[in-house]
Amino acid sequence: MKKIVLFLAAALFIAAALPAEAFAASKTSGAFGPLSWKLDKKGTLTISGEGAMPDTAKGEHPPWYSQRKQIKKAVVKEGVTSIGDWAFDGCGKLKAAALPEGLERIGAYGFAECGALTELKIPEGVTEIGDGAFILSGLESAEIPGSVKTVGESAFKWCEELRSLTVREGVEIIGDEAFNGCTLLRYATIPESVTRIGSLAFNECENLKKVTLPESLTDIGDLAFYGCEALADEEHYVIVNGILFDFYGDGGSVTIPDGVTKIGYQAFEFWEDLTRVTIPTSVTVIGDMAFHACSCLREIRYAGTAEQWDAVDIGEDAIPEKVEILFEG
Secondary structure, X not given: OHHHHHHHHHHHHHHHHOOHHHOOOOOOEEEEOOEEXXXXXXXXXXXXXXXXXXOOOOOOOOOOHHHHHHOOEEEEOOOEEEEOOOOOOOOOOOOEEEOOOOOOEEOOOOOOOOOOOOOOOOOXXXXXXXXXXXXXXXXXXXXXXXXXXXXXXXXOOOOOOOOEEEEOEOEOEEOOOOOOXXXXXXXXXXXXXXXXXXXXXXXXXXXXXXXXXXXXXXXXXXXXXXXXXXXXXXXXXXXXXXXXXXXXXXXXXXXXXXXXXXXXXXXXXXXXXXXXXXXXOOOOEEOOOOOOOOOOOOXXXXXXXXXXXXXXXXOOOOOOOOOEEEEOO
């Protein structure tokens, strides 16, 4: 009898130490807020009901999370109005997802780290794509419908298989780092409706060969096209809408092309071989740290007068103190 009591006590102690997920491992259906869910033997997760899918915070999980490695397909039925935050995070075997007409929102990190998910149609009517919604997913193409007003920060970050991007008229904001690290992306056309492209939005899209932006777009964040080497012109400058973002030349003496209006944040930082820079009068802004740590830079030749130079907005740590400014106007 004593042995039985000790065994039961030990079992209870171990059970108390186990996470709740250990007891939910076999659960394949249930309720989640106003919705119901069911996972069948083929790996299809069906979510149905009326209303918004509840959000879960980081570190918390929807009820099917314990079965995430078995989920191969997700079918979200008509009537569901949102994909909650972290809804399918880490569903690494999810290959297909069907989203309903009437969906209004894709929450933050909703499809994060879904590496097997290569395609997904975002329905017209979705107004928000949350931060990190598809970060580290396997998407090969993305079409953002015009109903979306904001593409959240890091929404498609590190989607290293993303090759095709279509942004429809109606989208207004592309958030910071939205497409950062999409290394296979080659072309991007941004419609007239976009009013802001955030910092680092296309950073390190190293194969991006062509980007078309509306002339009316004036709010482009720092480093938005930094690291986009394929965008460099014959003189090795990456210039988008008059902003010089990056330089892939050999240093020495460089001449900023006429027509450039801004030398971007960190555009020439750490170019130790840079000795002289010629700047045209079209430049009105020199961003923070533009020539930071250019240890051999001795001279900047400005095409205008001293008075014109005084009107240039020069950022913090933009030009080393030892550099001599010469005026040619």
